Amino acid sequence: MTLTTGVRADADRHARLRRLALATLDANWEHDHTVPSRTLYPHQWSWDSAFIAIGLAHVRPDRAWRELRTLFAAQWVDGRVPHIVFNPASRAGPYFPGPQFWDSARADGSPARATSGIVQPPVHAPAAWLVHRRAPGEASVAALRRLYPRLVAQQRYLTGRRDAGGGGLASIVHPWESGLDNSPAWDAPLAGVPADEAVMRAYRRHDTAHADAAQRPTDLDYARYVALVESYRAGRYRDEGLLGRHPFLVECPLVNAALGVSEYALARIAAVIGADPGPHRDRGARITEALVTRLWDPVAGTFRPRDVRADRLVPARTVLGLMPLALPELPSAQVSALLAEACSPRFGLAARMDRPLPTYDRTAPDFEPLRYWRGPSWINTGWLLWQGLRTHRRVDLAAGLRESLLDLVDRAGCHEYFHPDTGAGLGSPAFSWTAALVLDALAQE
Numbered sequence: 160m161t162l163t164t165g166v167r168a169d170a171d172r173h174a175r176l177r178r179l180a181l182a183t184l185d186a187n188w189e190h191d192h193t194v195p196s197r198t199l200y201p202h203q204w205s206w207d208s209a210f211i212a213i214g215l216a217h218v219r220p221d222r223a224w225r226e227l228r229t230l231f232a233a234q235w236v237d238g239r240v241p242h243i244v245f246n247p248a249s250r251a252g253p254y255f256p257g258p259q260f261w262d263s264a265r266a267d268g269s270p271a272r273a274t275s276g277i278v279q280p281p282v283h284a285p286a287a288w289l290v291h292r293r294a295p296g297e298a299s300v301a302a303l304r305r306l307y308p309r310l311v312a313q314q315r316y317l318t319g320r321r322d323a324g325g326g327g328l329a330s331i332v333h334p335w336e337s338g339l340d341n342s343p344a345w346d347a348p349l350a351g352v353p354a355d356e357a358v359m360r361a362y363r364r365h366d367t368a369h370a371d372a373a374q375r376p377t378d379l380d381y382a383r384y385v386a387l388v389e390s391y392r393a394g395r396y397r398d399e400g401l402l403g404r405h406p407f408l409v410e411c412p413l414v415n416a417a418l419g420v421s422e423y424a425l426a427r428i429a430a431v432i433g434a435d436p437g438p439h440r441d442r443g444a445r446i447t448e449a450l451v452t453r454l455w456d457p458v459a460g461t462f463r464p465r466d467v468r469a470d471r472l473v474p475a476r477t478v479l480g481l482m483p484l485a486l487p488e489l490p491s492a493q494v495s496a497l498l499a500e501a502c503s504p505r506f507g508l509a510a511r512m513d514r515p516l517p518t519y520d521r522t523a524p525d526f527e528p529l530r531y532w533r534g535p536s537w538i539n540t541g542w543l544l545w546q547g548l549r550t551h552r553r554v555d556l557a558a559g560l561r562e563s564l565l566d567l568v569d570r571a572g573c574h575e576y577f578h579p580d581t582g583a584g585l586g587s588p589a590f591s592w593t594a595a596l597v598l599d600a601l602a603q604e
């Protein structure tokens with residue numbers, strides 16, 4: 160290929176991907192939010208909306224702010240941002256677990272709109288900052304001003320009520336809160352959650368009606384997910400005394416890295432709207448320190464979730480461990496070790512990648528290339544690692560990862576996830592965050 164045909168092929172791919180991504184996001188727009196997928200996820204999901212807003216900023220900035228506004232309108236009085244906001248006008252039919260199952264109306268401080276009672280990784284402050292940076296102006300400054308107190312309340316909730324371990328990090332009370340539902344990271348802490356897969360006979364799973372069961376969590380996983388919601392719901396989603404009564408409490412490296420990165424984003428937002436950035440920077444540094452103290456495994460050279468009840472790190476090496484790379488003040492020893500882990504045969508990061516980035520150590524005996532978060536490649540975890548590589552100026556590796564992400568979507572379409580060897584599309588087609596993050600990757604070299 161000559162230089163000019165190479166440049167033309169690149170421009171063609173760029174235009175093709177942009178059209179596909181925009182059409183996907185437009186088709187998934189639902190009056191005041193974007194559904195992750197028309198079939199599998201027909202309501203609004205919290206961290207999906209943050210990723211979606213980042214992509215929309217490049218093409219529909221008004222809609223990006225609307226997306227975040229709708230989500231934060233459902234914020235609880237205690238500051239938690241629910242992981243699902245149900246759309247009462249949805250035409251998609253019953254969803255499980257739906258509004259009746261969550262029963263948010265009976266909890267103190269829940270919003271008028273039915274929601275779930277749990278959270279997802281707090282990636283919204285960095286998303287708001289990126290939306291502003293991608294499309295700056297008076298409207299974006301006004302939007303930041305409105306969102307800022309809500310974002311601060313979300314941070315306060317997670318670092319306050321959710322610090323079950325007492326070490327300055329947030330605990331998750333359910334694997335769904337990590338966003339990586341059935342990651343092998345949760346196997347050890349979930350083993351202690353009593354559940355019987357027969358309980359699933361009482362429910363109709365929505366996911367397996369729309370996707371291949373071999374690519375989804377098992378019924379036993381779901382029985383445990385249900386048991387955990389029942390436990391949290393029984394206390395009306397209150398967080399006091401969780402250690403004594405709730406069977407799953409884990410400090411997740413992704414959730415806590417997002418918490419730290421959010422403080423640096425809030426510092427930037429504060430500077431734009433005339434608030435004090437200093438305390439945010441201090442909190443960002445403190446969260447970074449707490450992550451290193453509590454979740455760093457010096458022998459493995461990666462971060463691992465801490466099972467707070469058992470007070471030990473979980474054994475699985477997953478992509479979650481690489482996520483703290485996005486912290487700007489991560490000490491150089493951890494940065495170097497994470498780069499070595501990412502570039503090892505376990506994850507295969509390279510300036511020229513021969514296979515997509517998996518979500519789990521591909522050399523592990525229980526690596527499953529088809530099953531959801533137990534191996535397949537996902538665009539959002541790739542995009543988050545890409546942010547980390549850019550933060551620490553690893554231009555060569557960032558370019559290799561970006562190329563691999565764009566190539567995946569160009570070959571297979573905007574799928575939810577991808578086969579980590581062949582790149583074949585898995586899960587839902589026309590998946591919103593895949594489309595949104597492709598738009599963002601296209602716009603940044």
Ligand code: 2M8
Pocket residue numbers: 195200204205206207242335337338339340366
């Ligand atoms: C998946 O989570 C939902 C439960 O909330 C599910 O399994 O049905 C996860 O991939 C999660 O990260 C994502 O936000 C959600 C919607 O895309 O789907």
